[in-house]
Amino acid sequence: MTANVLFAGRADAWPAYEPLLKAELSRLGTDADLRNEFAPEDVDYIVFAPSGPVSDFAPFTRLKAVLSLWAGVEKIVPVVPVGVPLTRMVDSGLAQGMTEWVVGHTLRYHLGMDAHLRGQNGIWEPQAPPLAKDRRVTVLGLGALGTASAQALATLGFQVSGWSRSQKEIEGITCHTGPEGLKAALAQAEIVILLLPDTPATENTLNAETLAMLPKGARIINPGRGPLIDDSALLAALGSGQIAHATLDVFRVEPLPPEHPYWAHPNVTVTPHIASETRESTAAEVIAENIRRGEAGEPLLHLVDRSFGY
CATH class of the missing domain: 3.40.50.720 (NAD(P)-binding Rossmann-like Domain)
Structure with a gap:
């Protein structure tokens, strides 16, 4: 039939x-x-x-x-x-596109590229970045997209941890789950990547409490869902220096309103929901x-x- x-x-x-x-x-x-x-x-x-x-x-x-x-x-x-x-x-196309975007922005942070793109104003400061093996990255969300991104980063040599609501076993990735697991995953994370789904249980995964768990000066990359982050808490953490920079591809309201403080913030990079499709x-x-x-x-x-x- x-x-x-x-x-x-x-x-x-x-x-x-x-x-x-x-x-x-x-x-x-x-x-x-x-x-x-x-x-x-x-x-x-x-x-x-x-x-x-x-x-x-x-x-x-x-x-x-x-x-x-x-x-x-x-x-x-x-x-x-x-x-x-x-x-x-x-x-496969969705996973490949997301992996490329995540790896690109992780490397941008890891290599300190923003400072060079802004210009050094004639100041010669030859400071080489650490090797990837000395950089700790955490991926929140280990579904298909999170796993693909985490594995690609691990292949490059990064120390990669992941957190998910259900326990996962992924070669080369230190996997955590539960509230204590989230605390452990965040405590060492110099770069945090959010690839969780948008559910009532994941809303505001990064909030004032969890942002404070990160090492001071951590960086955030969010190509997952806008509601995963408490925007007010992130702005406060950026203002205090607890978070050094955030690259955000997704937002609670899209397109992001022109008056939103993210647009003008010196320590926020906005991309218009282009991480993958x-x-x-x-x-x-x-x-x-x-x-x-x-x-x-x-x-x-x-x-x-x-x-x-x-």
């Missing part, structure tokens, strides 16, 4: 996704009819983004799964009916594979656990 697949992402994304998804479904030998319009009662799978045309799932009475094009699903979980499997996007070619591979799995009765990849929210 043919599976009916509704593409419900952004309208301008359909021309790119249509040939890629059809090619992948054909390559996998999956009998599927892919369209961007269907009668709701005929749809088996929805390829979904909140920016697309579907907001009410009630008419989709025979839905087998919702396949998100986004890695973050905090806006999606509340609207997808309980009982309908929901997957999130974890693809879903790439059509690699995303199509994951979506097509999940449709194949759904039709074959196999477990879906990257299934969202509603009890955790991701």
Whole structure:
């Protein structure tokens, strides 16, 4: 029986996704009819983004799964009916892009590049940075993106620790969990990278208390989610020198309002949510594979656990 697949992402994304998804479904030998319009009662799978045309799932009475094009699903979980499997996007392109961005900004801090980019005003100060093996980096969040970034940094020789809500075992990474584990992970961190999901349990992971656990002069990199940081606490820590610098790619309100103090702060680098994004070619591979799995009765990849929210 043919599976009916509704593409419900952004309208301008359909021309790119249509040939890629059809090619992948054909390559996998999956009998599927892919369209961007269907009668709701005929749809088996929805390829979904909140920016697309579907907001009410009630008419989709025979839905087998919702396949998100986004890695973050905090806006999606509340609207997808309980009982309908929901997957999130974890693809090689997303992981590669995030790893490149994280490694780039970690090296920027490690090598002290900002001072040279600003100019030395004629002052010759030949101070070489330490080697990576002498630099301690902590990654908060050891999902697919956090693990990929942590492993890349470890390969470069950094001392890498990680923290996650559930215990992980990753070669080359010192893994922590729980409140005491978070304290231990932060206590040695010269550079902290946030790649946690946005859930009630992770909101304000970096707050006045946890920022104070860091060594004085630590640096923060956040390509994860805006609500992971208490903005007022971070600004206070930047003002006191407890935090030397923060590079922020994500914010509670996006675009970041022009009047927000982050824009003008001398010790904050703002990037406009560009750390990584879903790439059509690699995303199509994951979506097509999940449709194949759904039709074959196999477990879906990257299934969202509603009890955790991701």
